Amino acid sequence: NEIAKALGLNYAFFCEFEELRSPLRTPELQVLGGGVHGNAILSKFDILDLGLVQHSVHPVDWNKAEEPRARLEPRRGERAVLRARIAAPGTNLVVYCAHLEVFCGALVRMRHLADIFNDARSQIDQGYPRIAILGDMNTMAHGVARLSPSYCCDRMRFRFLGSTEGEVWQDKILSVPDPRYSEPHATDALAPNPHVLAWGLPPQVALGALNPGFSDPFDARNTVTLDNPKYRWGPWSLMAGKLDWMMLRQLTVHSTSLGNQGYELSDHAWLCADVSV
Numbered sequence: 001n002e003i004a005k006a007l008g009l010n011y012a013f014f015c016e017f018e019e020l021r022s023p024l025r026t027p028e029l030q031v032l033g034g035g036v037h038g039n040a041i042l043s044k045f046d047i048l049d050l051g052l053v054q055h056s057v058h059p060v061d062w063n064k065a066e067e068p069r070a071r072l073e074p075r076r077g078e079r080a081v082l083r084a085r086i087a088a089p090g091t092n093l094v095v096y097c098a099h100l101e102v103f104c105g106a107l108v109r110m111r112h113l114a115d116i117f118n119d120a121r122s123q124i125d126q127g128y129p130r131i132a133i134l135g136d137m138n139t140m141a142h143g144v145a146r147l148s149p150s151y152c153c154d155r156m157r158f159r160f161l162g163s164t165e166g167e168v169w170q171d172k173i174l175s176v177p178d179p180r181y182s183e184p185h186a187t188d189a190l191a192p193n194p195h196v197l198a199w200g201l202p203p204q205v206a207l208g209a210l211n212p213g214f215s216d217p218f219d220a221r222n223t224v225t226l227d228n229p230k231y232r233w234g235p236w237s238l239m240a241g242k243l244d245w246m247m248l249r250q251l252t253v254h255s256t257s258l259g260n261q262g263y264e265l266s267d268h269a270w271l272c273a274d275v276s277v
Contacts (some may be wrong), residue, residue, distance in 0.1 A: 045086050052082060084097075100223065106168065157197075164241040174211050174247070257272045
């Protein structure tokens, strides 16, 4: 609210979690706790409609006291994706703000991306084809994180050695189009995403993981938005990659920029793009 007022912008905020005060928290996890955090969308244009995309699976039940992770970070709530329809000049723009779970593995985040794609299809079918999916997707199941039982909790931890999770998204998900939302439109029976199917996810998830027309102007091989200094060994970064995404549909990108690469203001770099509808 204060940020939006200072900038003269409209805003929407969805509270994912209320952090609870607890002596169990380590200094790194904010000893006293307290406060709320979630997803926000700010716009100079009017916000016409709001909604949430509920995730199909939740790898951590933060509301259960016996959950091991919840004991370390006591909180109430759950993750979801904020959606807003914005009155952009001459058209409506649908914007998603996401913050996917980090304490899981690559397979859960593939499910969550399929959830977002499925909701985006419903927006396209309603006549809103211009869409931006933005946020911290926590695509970090690579590097030294492969050895962590917290960050890589599934069979994918060594499945794509030699690639980052972001590269897998780019090469194996974004590169597999949904023919119903491509030109020319397909009318035949759909084939699920073969990679997602081969990794053992259900056919419905593999269908949802077909890309309905999105592209990201920031290449996963050349873009680093997190480079954790705790996991550097001399000049080598052992936990770095593209965790943040800007998936755009039917928007023309004119320029892009990347900032906070020294990580003075946040543990993530920021992404910026100038686009037209």
